[in-house]
Amino acid sequence: MAEKEIDKVSGVETTGHEWDGIKELNNPLPRWWLWTFYATIVFAIGYMAYYPAIPLIEGSTMGMSGETNRSVLQQELKAADEAKAGLVSQIEQASLQDIRSNDELFRFAVAGGSSLFKVNCSQCHGSGAQGGPGYPNLNDDDWLWGGDLDAIYTSIKHGVRNGTDPDARDGQMPTFGEGILEAPQIQQVANYVLKLSGQEHDEALASTGQQLFAENCAACHGEDGKGGRDFGAPNLADQLWLYGGTADKIAAQISKPKHGVMPAWGQKLDDVEVKQLTVYVHSLGGGEQAAATQ
Amino acid sequence: MSTEDTTVENFDAEAVNAKHKRSLYAARQKIHPKRATGWFRSLKWWIMAITLGIYYLTPWLRWDRGPYAPDQAVLVDMANRRFYFFFIEIWPHEFFFVAGLLVMAGIGLFLVTSTVGRAWCGYTCPQTVWVDLFLVVERFFEGDRNARIKLDSAPWNFEKIWRRSAKHIVWVLIAIATGGAWIFYFADAPTLAKQFFTGNAHSVAYTTVAVLTATTYIFGGNMREQVCTYICPWPRVQAAMLDEHSLVVTYNDWRGEPRSKHAKKAAAAGEFVGDCVDCNACVAVCPMGIDIRDGQQLECITCALCIDACEGVMEKLGREKGLISYTTLANYNRNMALATGGVPGGVIDPSRVHTPDGGIVSKVSRFHLSDVIRPRTMVYTAIYALLGLGLLAALAMRTDLDVNVLADRNPQFVKLSDGSIRNGYQLKILNKTSNPREFLVMIAGLRGADLRLDGSDLDQGRLGQVTVEADQLRNVRTFVTLPPEAVISGQTDFTFIVQPLDGGNIARQSANFEAP
Numbered sequence: 001m002a003e004k005e006i007d008k009v010s011g012v013e014t015t016g017h018e019w020d021g022i023k024e025l026n027n028p029l030p031r032w033w034l035w036t037f038y039a040t041i042v043f044a045i046g047y048m049a050y051y052p053a054i055p056l057i058e059g060s061t062m063g064m065s066g067e068t069n070r071s072v073l074q075q076e077l078k079a080a081d082e083a084k085a086g087l088v089s090q091i092e093q094a095s096l097q098d099i100r101s102n103d104e105l106f107r108f109a110v111a112g113g114s115s116l117f118k119v120n121c122s123q124c125h126g127s128g129a130q131g132g133p134g135y136p137n138l139n140d141d142d143w144l145w146g147g148d149l150d151a152i153y154t155s156i157k158h159g160v161r162n163g164t165d166p167d168a169r170d171g172q173m174p175t176f177g178e179g180i181l182e183a184p185q186i187q188q189v190a191n192y193v194l195k196l197s198g199q200e201h202d203e204a205l206a207s208t209g210q211q212l213f214a215e216n217c218a219a220c221h222g223e224d225g226k227g228g229r230d231f232g233a234p235n236l237a238d239q240l241w242l243y244g245g246t247a248d249k250i251a252a253q254i255s256k257p258k259h260g261v262m263p264a265w266g267q268k269l270d271d272v273e274v275k276q277l278t279v280y281v282h283s284l285g286g287g288e289q290a291a292a293t294q
Numbered sequence: 295m296s297t298e299d300t301t302v303e304n305f306d307a308e309a310v311n312a313k314h315k316r317s318l319y320a321a322r323q324k325i326h327p328k329r330a331t332g333w334f335r336s337l338k339w340w341i342m343a344i345t346l347g348i349y350y351l352t353p354w355l356r357w358d359r360g361p362y363a364p365d366q367a368v369l370v371d372m373a374n375r376r377f378y379f380f381f382i383e384i385w386p387h388e389f390f391f392v393a394g395l396l397v398m399a400g401i402g403l404f405l406v407t408s409t410v411g412r413a414w415c416g417y418t419c420p421q422t423v424w425v426d427l428f429l430v431v432e433r434f435f436e437g438d439r440n441a442r443i444k445l446d447s448a449p450w451n452f453e454k455i456w457r458r459s460a461k462h463i464v465w466v467l468i469a470i471a472t473g474g475a476w477i478f479y480f481a482d483a484p485t486l487a488k489q490f491f492t493g494n495a496h497s498v499a500y501t502t503v504a505v506l507t508a509t510t511y512i513f514g515g516n517m518r519e520q521v522c523t524y525i526c527p528w529p530r531v532q533a534a535m536l537d538e539h540s541l542v543v544t545y546n547d548w549r550g551e552p553r554s555k556h557a558k559k560a561a562a563a564g565e566f567v568g569d570c571v572d573c574n575a576c577v578a579v580c581p582m583g584i585d586i587r588d589g590q591q592l593e594c595i596t597c598a599l600c601i602d603a604c605e606g607v608m609e610k611l612g613r614e615k616g617l618i619s620y621t622t623l624a625n626y627n628r629n630m631a632l633a634t635g636g637v638p639g640g641v642i643d644p645s646r647v648h649t650p651d652g653g654i655v656s657k658v659s660r661f662h663l664s665d666v667i668r669p670r671t672m673v674y675t676a677i678y679a680l681l682g683l684g685l686l687a688a689l690a691m692r693t694d695l696d697v698n699v700l701a702d703r704n705p706q707f708v709k710l711s712d713g714s715i716r717n718g719y720q721l722k723i724l725n726k727t728s729n730p731r732e733f734l735v736m737i738a739g740l741r742g743a744d745l746r747l748d749g750s751d752l753d754q755g756r757l758g759q760v761t762v763e764a765d766q767l768r769n770v771r772t773f774v775t776l777p778p779e780a781v782i783s784g785q786t787d788f789t790f791i792v793q794p795l796d797g798g799n800i801a802r803q804s805a806n807f808e809a810p
Contacts, residue, residue: 128704139708139716238711239778283748285708285718285773 084108091272096149097290099279106279113280116273120265129284134243134260139284142240144232145169147288151229153278157266160232165264171231176216177255189213190251196225196237197245302607304555305574310583311523311593324446325519325583327429328439328575332602341417342426350471353478357381362764363728370480376765382689383765385726394685398678405674407535409666410620411542415528415595421521422595424472424514425581428465435461439578465515466507473506519582522595529592538623539665543596545576545587545618546626548633549654551642553587566644569617569652575607576600576618586618614654625659632657695733696724697792697801706808713778715809721747721772723792725762732761732795735770739788740807742780746773759795774807781809 005014007025017024029037048054051063087108091099099105118127124135131137136144145155160169174180181189192209194201214223220233227235234242242260243253265274281287310323355367357380364371369378377384377392384391406413415422435457436442448454477499478486489495490503513521522529536542550570554560560567570587577585579600582593586600604618633647634640647655702718710716725731735758737745747758748771762768774788786807793800 126705128702130705130708137705137708139705139718140710142711235711239713240709240711283771285716286710 088272091275109276109279110283113276116277138281141286146229147286148290149282152281156277157274159264160262162261162263168264169232173257175256185212186251186254189254190247193236193250302573302610305578307574307578309577309585312585326439326442327581328578330579330599330602332605334598334602342423345423350475353483360728366482398681401678408540408670411540412596416597425518428514431464432461465511469507469510472510473503476506477502523593541620542590543598544621544626548629549647550617568644569613573607575603579603628659693799694726695801697803698722699790699803699805714775715781716773716775717807719772721770723762724767728764730764734759734793736791737788738791742777744775783809
């Protein structure tokens with residue numbers, strides 16, 4: 001080693017490195033900086049020992065804590081489940097009407113039902129439950145199978161015409177266009193249905209259609225065409241049409257009816273979830289009060 | 295000239311941060327400020343007592359708000375998102391009050407700085423106040439400047455150990471009290487104090503106290519002037535805030551120079567010397583370790599203790615006070631020109647500014663209160679006053695009832711079986727009083743509409759009634775339905791009216807009815 005060389009201007013020792021006559025001074029690092037640096041090394045060793053750190057061929061060292069992002073997430077999910085366990089068990093115990101009238105349970109059920117709806121129901125009924133052609137709008141007051149809490153609960157739990165649940169809602173409209181009614185007769189019935197709902201119609205056709213309606217349709221849809229919830233027969237005397245309300249669409253539906261299908265959600269969701277969905281759908285604005293017990 | 299100058303104590307003091315010693319890299323040299331006495335020191339004691347008193351005691355003040363609200367006068371209630379300040383209660387959406395106060399504080403700082411320089415730094419900054427407090431403790435246990443210097447170089451004997459430990463223990467206690475006081479602003483103070491000392495408080499409380507204790511102890515006890523010199527950005531902003539009419543602590547070298555330790559001898563020899571006897575009293579008291587005679591400098595927090603030190607000396611010497619004083623740069627420059635005969639950078643001739651008997655000639659420029667009034671300070675004052683009046687007006691017009699309406703957007707409207715059109719809304723009613731209140735909800739406009747409130751005690755067509763708990767927001771699901779014959783295509787404006795049954799102010803909120 002060469003002798004220590006002291007820079008004349010600053011009085012500081014040089015490192016002996018020289019570039020084009022410029023020599024590097026050997027100023028020490030600030031002590032606080034150095035100590036911080038050492039502290040980070042100590043910290044890093046502790047960190048490596050405590051947390052999963054060193055990658056191996058499969059996985060990594062687990063560290064003393066065994067804590068990973070995944071395990072933290074699982075813990076947090078578990079904690080969230082525990083936090084709402086009280087409300088969940090209350091919903092399990094309570095009747096639908098009790099849930100509806102308890103402010104806290106109601107808010108919890110609507111929040112839970114809303115998110116369940118978006119995951120399971122919005123594909124057909126739309127994210128705002130506004131429905132579409134062939135899929136009922138759940139906001140309105142027109143219910144095929146009933147709009148009180150129990151009716152909605154049954155529709156969700158067992159579904160409609162799904163063939164997987166023996167208790168599913170079921171009701172079939174005959175294919176009138178295949179051997180039951182002639183094409184002109186279908187036009188006459190269609191005109192009568194237009195008349196029922198207060199739309200423009202051919203009076204002559206409608207008056208003959210009236211007789212046909214009484215013979216063929218009233219059994220399910222009622223004498224006045226207001227529908228029958230036992231069979232899921234739509235109200236034909238209102239302004240809402242599941243498959244369209246024009247003469248063509250009505251005739252098409254008489255001739256070769258379409259039938260909606262809904263899964264039995266009781267097979268996929270648990271009872272608490274079905275209850276939450278029920279309360280949510282009921283709260284959308286069209287929910288009905290249960291009919292007075294007879 | 296007085297012959298008493300032999301009685302003036304000379305200090306063996308050298309400014310740690312003196313001009314000629316500045317280097318880019320240097321280890322810290324400890325500063326041992328001597329106790330000062332005088333007008334500014336008294337002022338600082340008072341400010342210290344008042345500011346510390348406000349800080350430590352405020353959370354314990356009570357203020358009755360009835361059974362539904364906390365009775366703490368000043369409380370930042372994070373959990374319930376409320377801020378209480380005596381008779382004022384602020385909700386999160388009224389945070390502009392706090393923002394406005396902060397803007398006022400900023401403008402106030404500009405105003406103060408442009409008139410009296412770094413008064414914030416020198417008198418009220420927490421760093422200054424707590425360092426002062428810590429110095430009191432240090433002086434109590436270790437003595438004044440000379441005793442402390444001696445103790446510093448003394449070996450570690452029993453005396454040194456107990457004095458040092460006692461000082462640090464008291465420092466830590468003050469630091470704990472400081473960190474401790476902070477958390478009481480965020481919860482009911484008596485309850486939290488009980489929880490805190492029985493170990494039942496939230497871990498956030500303990501962490502906060504620990505962090506603030508550490509910062510208070512380190513910044514106030516150990517780092518002291520380094521915080522101002524190396525960490526704080528404010529000294530850097532000063533250059534933009536001060537102008538030649540701002541009062542800054544200044545050594546008036548036009549009357550002090552040439553300084554001489556032997557003024558009497560010089561006088562006997564017929565030489566005319568300046569007023570400064572180079573006693574270093576100003577250096578010995580400086581908590582920032584500077585020599586004010588080097589001129590205005592970044593480190594100077596304008597605590598004015600050097601003024602106090604110098605006044606004492608001038609008094610003893612029977613000379614006019616103000617060798618070191620609050621002076622504007624403009625006055626200083628005029629007086630300097632007078633002393634040098636108008637030659638820039640010229641030699642100071644004491645005889646130009648002194649009368650033969652050692653007084654100061656009347657030609658020198660002195661500070662007048664009118665110097666404060668200038669366009670800049672007037673603009674600051676105007677902005678400050680406007681902001682203050684605006685906030686006061688907002689406070690006076692603040693309502694205790696707010697209503698917000700959020701219309702459903704999915705679906706925008708629902709057609710019902712009889713052809714009616716229904717719209718859904720989230721009606722948010724904010725009851726900002728500390729009592730539960732009942733409200734009537736009505737709609738104005740929208741002829742023929744039917745109003746239905748979820749949870750209403752009253753459903754009568756266009757009228758609903760809801761109760762909102764004290765100091766709470768209630769979100770009421772609201773349906774408005776128009777019969778087919780009344781539906782107007784497109785958007786129709788109407789108004790929700792919320793009327794408190796207790797006779798308070800009515801709130802109105804406009805909304806739209808959507809129809810196909």
